[in-house]
Amino acid sequence: MRPADRPHPPSQLDRRRFLRCGLAPLAIPVLAAAGCRSMQFARVMMPGEDAMIGSHQAGQETFTPLVNDAVAKLLARHVDAAVQQVSYEEGAEPLPPPTRRICFVGVENKSAEDIGDFKEQIYQSIDSRILESSVFQSVNRRFVDAGLRDTRLRPDQLLVPEHMRTFAGHMEQQGQPIDYLLYATITSGTTRENRDYQRDYVLTLELVEVGTGTYDKQSAELSKGYHHSRLSRWRATNPLAQ
Amino acid sequence: MSCLHEKHSIVLFFLGKRSLLVLRFASCEAVIGEAGIGGSSRSLGRILAPATRLLPSRRLHTNRLHVSLSLLVPTLAALLVLTGCATHMIRLQPVRAAFQRGDVAEADRLIAHELEQRSGEEELLLLDRAMVTLADGRPADAERMLRRVRDSFDHLEEESPAEDAWSMLSDDGARAYHGEDYEKVLVRAMLALSNLVQDGDDAEAYSLQVIDKQRRIVAAAAKPDGTNPKAAYQQVALAPYLRGIIREETHRDYDDAARNFQLVVDWQPDFGPGQAHRARAAEGSHSRRGHGVVHVFALVGHGPFKAEVEEMPTSTSLLIADQMLSTQLGTTLPPTVAPIKVPRIVAAPGAAGSVQVAIGDWAAGQTETITDISQMALRQQEALLPYCVARAVARRTVKKGTIYGVKQGFGMREGLPSLALDVAGVAWEASENADTRCWSLLPDRIQTMRLELPVGTHTLLLRPLDRQGQPLGQPVPQTVTVADGRNTYLLMQATDAGFVGRPLTNSP
Numbered sequence: 001m002r003p004a005d006r007p008h009p010p011s012q013l014d015r016r017r018f019l020r021c022g023l024a025p026l027a028i029p030v031l032a033a034a035g036c037r038s039m040q041f042a043r044v045m046m047p048g049e050d051a052m053i054g055s056h057q058a059g060q061e062t063f064t065p066l067v068n069d070a071v072a073k074l075l076a077r078h079v080d081a082a083v084q085q086v087s088y089e090e091g092a093e094p095l096p097p098p099t100r101r102i103c104f105v106g107v108e109n110k111s112a113e114d115i116g117d118f119k120e121q122i123y124q125s126i127d128s129r130i131l132e133s134s135v136f137q138s139v140n141r142r143f144v145d146a147g148l149r150d151t152r153l154r155p156d157q158l159l160v161p162e163h164m165r166t167f168a169g170h171m172e173q174q175g176q177p178i179d180y181l182l183y184a185t186i187t188s189g190t191t192r193e194n195r196d197y198q199r200d201y202v203l204t205l206e207l208v209e210v211g212t213g214t215y216d217k218q219s220a221e222l223s224k225g226y227h228h229s230r231l232s233r234w235r236a237t238n239p240l241a242q
Numbered sequence: 243m244s245c246l247h248e249k250h251s252i253v254l255f256f257l258g259k260r261s262l263l264v265l266r267f268a269s270c271e272a273v274i275g276e277a278g279i280g281g282s283s284r285s286l287g288r289i290l291a292p293a294t295r296l297l298p299s300r301r302l303h304t305n306r307l308h309v310s311l312s313l314l315v316p317t318l319a320a321l322l323v324l325t326g327c328a329t330h331m332i333r334l335q336p337v338r339a340a341f342q343r344g345d346v347a348e349a350d351r352l353i354a355h356e357l358e359q360r361s362g363e364e365e366l367l368l369l370d371r372a373m374v375t376l377a378d379g380r381p382a383d384a385e386r387m388l389r390r391v392r393d394s395f396d397h398l399e400e401e402s403p404a405e406d407a408w409s410m411l412s413d414d415g416a417r418a419y420h421g422e423d424y425e426k427v428l429v430r431a432m433l434a435l436s437n438l439v440q441d442g443d444d445a446e447a448y449s450l451q452v453i454d455k456q457r458r459i460v461a462a463a464a465k466p467d468g469t470n471p472k473a474a475y476q477q478v479a480l481a482p483y484l485r486g487i488i489r490e491e492t493h494r495d496y497d498d499a500a501r502n503f504q505l506v507v508d509w510q511p512d513f514g515p516g517q518a519h520r521a522r523a524a525e526g527s528h529s530r531r532g533h534g535v536v537h538v539f540a541l542v543g544h545g546p547f548k549a550e551v552e553e554m555p556t557s558t559s560l561l562i563a564d565q566m567l568s569t570q571l572g573t574t575l576p577p578t579v580a581p582i583k584v585p586r587i588v589a590a591p592g593a594a595g596s597v598q599v600a601i602g603d604w605a606a607g608q609t610e611t612i613t614d615i616s617q618m619a620l621r622q623q624e625a626l627l628p629y630c631v632a633r634a635v636a637r638r639t640v641k642k643g644t645i646y647g648v649k650q651g652f653g654m655r656e657g658l659p660s661l662a663l664d665v666a667g668v669a670w671e672a673s674e675n676a677d678t679r680c681w682s683l684l685p686d687r688i689q690t691m692r693l694e695l696p697v698g699t700h701t702l703l704l705r706p707l708d709r710q711g712q713p714l715g716q717p718v719p720q721t722v723t724v725a726d727g728r729n730t731y732l733l734m735q736a737t738d739a740g741f742v743g744r745p746l747t748n749s750p
Contacts, residue, residue, distance in 0.1 A: 037402035037418075056461075106494045114501065116450050148493040149727040152527045155494055 055226070057113045058188075058201055062222055063122055066186075066203035069220035071129045074205050077216070078135050102136040102207070103144055103171065103178040105155045111188035111201065126184055126205070136180070143176045155183070161213065168210045181208045195228040196236070329678040330363070331547050337370060338682050341377075342544055342592070344739040349683075350374045365394045366419050366679055369429065373683040376436060377735050377743025385436040392429050395421045410640045414633070414677035423459045424618050425681045427478050430455055431613075431688070434484050435539055438731040439746040446488050452481035471629070476621045479510035480613040480688050486519065487537055487692075490528050491729045499523035506612070514610050515692065529694050534724035534750065536693040536702070538599055540609040541735040543686025544592040546619040550676035552581035553631055560638060573655045575642045576667025582634045583676040587623045589616035591686035592738045595709035599691060599702055600717070608707060609689035616686050634674075641670055685735065695724045704745060706736040715740030725750040 045051065053061045107123050109115050115122075123141070131138045148155065151170050157163045158181055171178050183206040191198045200223045208215040227233040333356065340349040353371045357364060372387040398420035409416040421429065434448035456477055463472035486502035489495040500523035507516040529535050561578040568574045596608045645667040654660040705717040718741055722730050734745035 037398070037400045037405070040397065040400075108497045109501070110497070114453070116454070117447075119495070119498065145492060145494060149528075150531075152493070152529075152531050152727070154496055154527060156496075 058111075058115065058199075058224065059118075062201050062224060063115075063118055063203075064125075066201060066220045066222055067122060067125050067129070070184075070203045070205050070218050071126055073220070074207065074216070074218035075130070075133045075135050077218070079133075099137045100135075100179045101139060101177060102130060102180045102182050103139045103176075104130065104141070104182045104184075105144065105148075105158065107184040107186065108155070109186050111186045112190055112199070113188065115186065122184065122186075122203075126182075130182075139171070139176050139178060143171070143174060147171050147174065147176075159208065164208075164210060164213075178210055181210060182206070183208070196226060196232050198223055198225050200224075329550055329675055330366070331549060331678040331680070331682065334370070334682045338544075338547070341370075341374060341683050341742060342737045342739060344737065344742050346374055346377050346743045350378065363419070363679070365391045365398075366681070369425070369681045370683040372432065372436075373735070376432075376733075376746070379744050379746060381436045381439050381733075381746055385433060385440070388429055388433045388436060391421075392426075392433065395426055395429065399426070410637050411644075413637070413674040415675055415679070417677075419677075419679045422619070422622065422680065423472070423475065424478075424615065424622050425684075426459065427452055427455050427481070428615065428681070428684065431478060431480050431484070435731075435733055438484075438537075438539075439733045439748045442488075442731070442748060445484065449481055449484040449488060452478060453485065456481065471625045472622075474621060474625050476614075476618045477505075477509040478613050478618065479506045479513060480690075482506050482509070483519075483612050483690065486523065487535075487729060490523055491535075491727075493528055493727060496523050510612060513612050519692070528727055532697055532726060533694050534697060534726060534728045534730060536695055536700075536722055536724060536730045536732060538597070538609055538691040538693065538702075538704075538732045539734075540597040540689040540691075541685035541687075541733075542596060542609070542611075542689050542706075542737075543594045543616075544590055544737060545682070545684030545686050546587050546589050546616045546680075547682050548585040548676075548678040548680045549588045550583050550678055551586045553584050553634070554581060556631055556635060557581040560635065564642070571646070573646070573649055574660060574664050576645050576664045576671060578638065578671065579668050580672035580674070582631070582638065583674055584627070584630050584634055585676040585678045587616075587619045589620060589686070591616055593708045594686075594714060594736050594738050595707050595711065596689055597691075597734065597736055598705045598707050598713075598717075599693065600705070601695075601700060601702055606693055606702075607691055608711075609691045611687045612690045613688040614686070615684055615688065637674070638671060641667060645670075697724055697726045699723050702732070704734060704741070706740050708738075714738065718745065720745045720747065722747050723749055 051061055053059065104123070104127050107119050107126075109119060127138055127141065130136050147167060147170050151163075151167055153163050153167055158167050164181070168178055185204045185206070187202045187204065189200045189202075191200075200221060202219050202221045204217060204219045206215055206217050225233070225236055227236060337349050337352045337356070340352060350371070353367055353374060357367050357371070360367070368387045368391050372384040372391070375381075375387065376384040398418045402418070405417045420426075430448055430452040434445045434452065437443070437445040437448060456475075460470065460472045460475060464470045482502035482505035486499045486506065489498035489502065500520060503516065503520040503523050506513060507520055510516065557578055560582065564575045564577050596610070598608045599606045645663055649655070649660060649663055652659075654663065700722055702720050702722060703717040704720055706714040708714050714736070720732065722732060724730055728750035730748060730750045732745055732747045735742040
């Protein structure tokens, strides 16, 4: 028998086998010990920096343009109306447009998604833009909330003429007369294509004149595609496939 | 323990509470085997009975060779030091008992002692301490503790390869505890309740976090093939309920309230008032003029806990696999004489059924279950048990593989060193304990009741009832203040012994 074919005595150390079989299992935890639990970090996002896009539901990438678009169009239309209402008489001082007081009742979510903490943010965003525009004078939200609580009227009940008069009268008693009620409503429509789907979000602003009940309406729309994989998203955005 | 049994020398080593490692030496031959200890008695006869049953015809595994006791016993003795650590639940049993009999001070003292002894389990102990602190009438302190645990769990639930690997060489207790899924959700729910009985400023945020956490837990478990073991989880209806009542109080966001009450109806269909809440949010108003609402929250009964159980079918299968592999590989593997241990949720809800609320002679009603914590924990365990057992089997495989690798590396196919390694492997496997860490002072159910009352101060008489509606103790008077169109919150904990600590309320 050649020396190479001779079996090793059991007690003799076979280095390669020892390394392969003996140390390998023990090395696993040692190597793994290098991997520690990751930490969570945060950063301040700079203006103009790409914002995150909600992968499963609407986020700021949806609501911010909707609010910007709808509020800007509505205010633009009423700025024009205000300018037209001011007549010019020779020798007379031009009259400033009358201050129209607007009561922003609230944001109603009728979409398929629970918008969670965005609701308050949408309210505050719309309210701030209206106030900044100087087209309307907005009634402070705390007065609006107190008025609803005191009258026990639901926002949707205010469109009934009797309830509208009650609410407007109560607000006037509190020193907060109102000319308009403003409602914001978020709706959505979903179109499915196998495991992907498209959701169209619409923000509608409804402006109701308290005295006459006439109303104006402005909508903004944004569509968003939700894809189950990167490949699916690439297919949807691939210019070659158009 | 060792003793002589006529012609045979038997060495017995306890492997945990319910099994023995038995070494029977007869005619200079060692027979290694395992036997379970029946019942709770540990009289000598009962202990010896399973040992003497390990005759060649019934033994689970034998390994014959000439052996020297002087070498084997010290090896075993050194390794068996690893075994027999008391599980978390056994250590926490006095705390649980004190709390359930209403002795808040003793429960707090015991937890404080545990906190001093076991800083590694600080987060887990803080969960129990928060419940004690809440019962003691200090919701701000309880909220602070719960917030700390929430943040810590969020960090610890990140994967740690080092801990995962180490747990493969020891047991699941080596991994930092980051809470069962139901505990992660409930810690936020308890935060919301603790905050509501103070100023309530953060309660809405907490209620959003509860819903969000539930959603993320289930979403994260989705597998590429579309299956999701956590899809069967019972959702915590308390979360949308809290959000519903908070949004309803705005008198403006009734749409949010209706949406959330609809979730309550969907998730907890047997919650009686669910439909009424949904209808009121859809069509009605928060309350009549000159009235406010009192929301009573009762944490009722004794919550679930974890006990260590032996997975005997899996252990037996693994033992057979050991023998098959030992034959095929030409060398022995450590036999699976130590059973695979896994934690099992045990529901022991106790007798407390609900809390009756009365004003003077008028019985206003009693609380109803919005979230059944024991059921939720059991359903979660049902969904995850296969994964838990699989992890235990994988751990055994790693251990056996390591022993096999060492034997191969050193060329130990038979002889005393090989046997010593097998014995060491058995002891290594026997050192495993099931991970019974859990939030032990949770209630069995969270119940609620809505009460519309005129503006002013009212004295409510609160009385814990058993499951048959019989009183469990004397009624406790509690004064609440009701403001026009506002919510008032009342929180209490009730066990078989009556109320634990005192009810808490806020000033609207």
